[in-house]
Amino acid sequence: MATENNKCLLFKRIEFSEILPVWQCLLWPDRESVIETHSAMAWPCSDNPDEIDMKIFEYQPTFWGAYRENKLVGVNSGHRTTLSQYRSRGIWVDPDHRRQGIAQTLFALTEHQAVLEKCEMMWSMPRISALGVYQTHGFICQGNVFETETSPENIYVKKDLI
Numbered sequence: 001m002a003t004e005n006n007k008c009l010l011f012k013r014i015e016f017s018e019i020l021p022v023w024q025c026l027l028w029p030d031r032e033s034v035i036e037t038h039s040a041m042a043w044p045c046s047d048n049p050d051e052i053d054m055k056i057f058e059y060q061p062t063f064w065g066a067y068r069e070n071k072l073v074g075v076n077s078g079h080r081t082t083l084s085q086y087r088s089r090g091i092w093v094d095p096d097h098r099r100q101g102i103a104q105t106l107f108a109l110t111e112h113q114a115v116l117e118k119c120e121m122m123w124s125m126p127r128i129s130a131l132g133v134y135q136t137h138g139f140i141c142q143g144n145v146f147e148t149e150t151s152p153e154n155i156y157v158k159k160d161l162i
């Protein structure tokens with residue numbers, strides 16, 4: 001009999017309408033602000049220190065899903081925040097399917113998309129509780145720990161792509 005570990009995983013692009021319920025109910029259940037396709041937050045450590053930039057909504061977002069036996073068991077998304085910077089946003093893996101490398105594959109797909117879109121770096125702002133998973137993918141920390149609407153302790157991370 002097949003164990004969870006060797007049941008086939010399928011990774012594919014999904015729509016915002018598919019990722020939204022996962023984000024709403026499972027990743028950010030206490031969030032009060034509307035969850036949109038993009039975040040307008042810019043990378044704060046660049047030459048342009050404006051933290052909010054509505055032009056970000058002009059970039060095309062990409063949503064990724066991991067499926068096991070037709071069940072959505074992991075998600076992530078990404079979009080440019082400038083012509084050369086790419087944000088990884090909203091990674092989540094079903095508790096029954098964690099510690100099997102699903103997040104690493106979702107990061108790899110997100111990074112591949114960033115490279116296709118000619119970005120030089122990828123950034124995110126993980127919860128401290130998930131930081132190790134980001135570091136395993138090669139993200140490095142930048143700046144100090146800060147609070148957000150969805151987590152008391154977050155930190156900026158980045159990975160150079162060239």
Ligand SMILES: CC(C)(COP(=O)(O)OP(=O)(O)OC[C@H]1O[C@@H](n2cnc3c(N)ncnc32)[C@H](O)[C@@H]1OP(=O)(O)O)[C@@H](O)C(=O)NCCC(=O)NCCS
Nearest residue numbers: 091092093098099100101102103104126127130132133136
């Ligand atoms: C953070 C999260 C996305 C990680 O997903 P995941 O698929 O379990 O991550 P991975 O399997 O790629 O890596 C998790 C750990 O499992 C380990 N691992 C990977 N494959 C493994 C395997 N086959 N056997 C045992 N351990 C393994 C990794 O080394 C990693 O260890 P680390 O934390 O010491 O780096 C998931 O725990 C989650 O959804 N958490 C709640 C939501 C959340 O916090 N999201 C991030 C918001 S910023």
